[in-house]
Amino acid sequence: MKRFTAVAAAGALLIGLTGCSGGAGGAAAGGDGEPKAVSDLVVGFSQVGAESGWRTANTKDVRAAFADADIDLKFSDAQQKQENQIKAIRSYIQQQVDVIAFSPVVETGWDAVLNEAKAANIPVVLTDRAVDSKDDSLYVSFLGSDFIQEGKKAGEWAVEEFKDAAEPVEVYQLEGTTGAAPAIDRAEGFADAIKGDSKLKMVGSQTGDFTRAGGKQVTEAMLKSNPGVDLIYAHNDDMALGAIEAIEAAGKTPGKDIKIISVDAVKDGMQALADGKINYIVECSPLLGKQLVDIVKQINDGKTPEKRIVTEETTFTQDQAVKALPDRKY
Ligand code: AHR
DSSP states (O other), X not given: XXXXXXXXXXXXXOSSOBOOOOOOOTHHHHSOSOOOOGGGOEEEEEEOOSOSHHHHHHHHHHHHHHHHTTOEEEEEXXXXXXXXXXXXXXHHHHTTOSEEEEOOSSSSSOHHHHHHHHHTTOOEEEESSOOOOSOGGGOSEEEEOOHHHHHHHHHHHHHHHTTTOSSOEEEEEEEOSTTOHHHHXXXXXXXXXXXXXXXXXXXEEEEOTTSHHHHHHHHHHHHHHOTTOOEEEESSHHHHHHHHHHHHHTTOOBTTTBEEEEEEOOHXXXXXXXXXXXXXXXXXXXXXXXXXXXXXXXXXXXXXXOSEEEOOOOXXXXXXXXXXXXXXXX
């Protein structure tokens, strides 16, 4: 009865929470007892939102992996708002779930709520995105891509593509959500890779919030202020797809008049790459579900998961996209 009250109170706080049974913390939470039966585990997952094709694929994959493993997954969609994620995490703490997993919408501002989880003896796993905290005891493991490497791969392609350019190359960056790890790191990696090439000139950089609408809107305005732009570096496929719409509406040919690099390699992005409208894509895999389940099981078994698990990823040229598309899972 006591637990029902806590769950009900927490549910009132939470936006978009689904799932039905409450967890009991204990063995999985503290690692100080016998492991629970896997089917008794309860995991609270706070997702960033549904801003992109990548995010939709990630949500689908995580839900499927937990259903396959017969682990109860409580899911909440933060609609790209940090305050919603904090509410969701507090609710999961009140419900005494066994493990909390979340993909932080932005990097900073997590110490207080993560300290609350720590005090409640509930292990936290970061998926996809990192937090910026001095205290790495606030989470057990971080599973996800190396976003700096992704930015570097994009920049290296740009340097190679324009190596014979006789004139300066105007580059415009479509940034992801301000303050988000992939936006910060992809900008850093790209800047690092192109810094030795004085031909490549960054003429502007603005956030499109990882959405197609954002990419389109920013590109429409940018084409007016920077009509001579040669290359767009988009931090994800959705913004690149929005940029393509804006470029075509302005009577130019994406992939030719203005080249485009993006990150993710979701099906729609890969189709645009195969169609010659995007020139290069750096893969960022959303398929994190099975590895997240493994981490939860390790915690339940009293093992210590690796602190940092980096996702394996590749890159795609237009020809490679044509070959890969038929088997693309997301
Ligand atoms: O954190 C991963 C990024 O978030 C993906 O590249 C992007 O599409 C998403 O919204």
